[in-house]
Amino acid sequence: MTTSNSINYQDFIPSVLQQFVAANGEISKTELDPKLHHLLDLRASQINQCAFCVKMHTKEALDDGESQERLQRLTVWRHVGDFTPAEKAALAWTEALTSLDQKTDYSALRTDLRVHFSDAEISAITSCVAMINLWNRIQVSNH
Structure with a gap:
């Protein structure tokens, strides 16, 4: 949803947005599992209350074979058995980097990530x- 006074960033900073798109494309070339990528995109978008991105990433995840059931329970991932330990480590990292809190123990989160992922994969995540x-x-700025 946009408002009547929304800003069309493409009109004013097209080269910046093109670089963002290019960076996004580079991330897609990494070894990051596409299904995990969808979960991380969707979880961050839920936290950030970005309706446009939640809708888009839900559709993309479903199109790539993710189950409706898991997507419905993504907001409560800590409390259900639908997600693997690796996915849970990546989701915890996603939440920590999305909602910054001075009390977060990033070292412990990295240690948990390293049980499941290489440093290259953690870099991609x-x-x-x-x-x-x-x-x-960018999307929320026009709500």
Whole structure:
């Protein structure tokens, strides 16, 4: 949803947006599992209350074979058995990087990530989370 006084960023900073799109494309070329990528994009978008991105990433996840049941329970991932330990580690990291809190123990979260992912994969996960947070803020700025 946009308002009548929304800003069409494409009109004013097209080269910046093109670079964001290019960066997003580079993240997609990493070894990050596409299904996990969808979960991370969707969870960050839920936290950021970006309706446009929630709708888009839900559709993309379903199109790539994710189940409706898991997507419906994504907001309560800690309390259900639908997600693997690796997915849970990545979701915890996503939430920590989306809702910054000085009390967060990033070292413990990285330790948990390293049980399941290589440093290259963690770099891709971190880039994915940073990118979706960027896109969410652009979209939310026009709510």
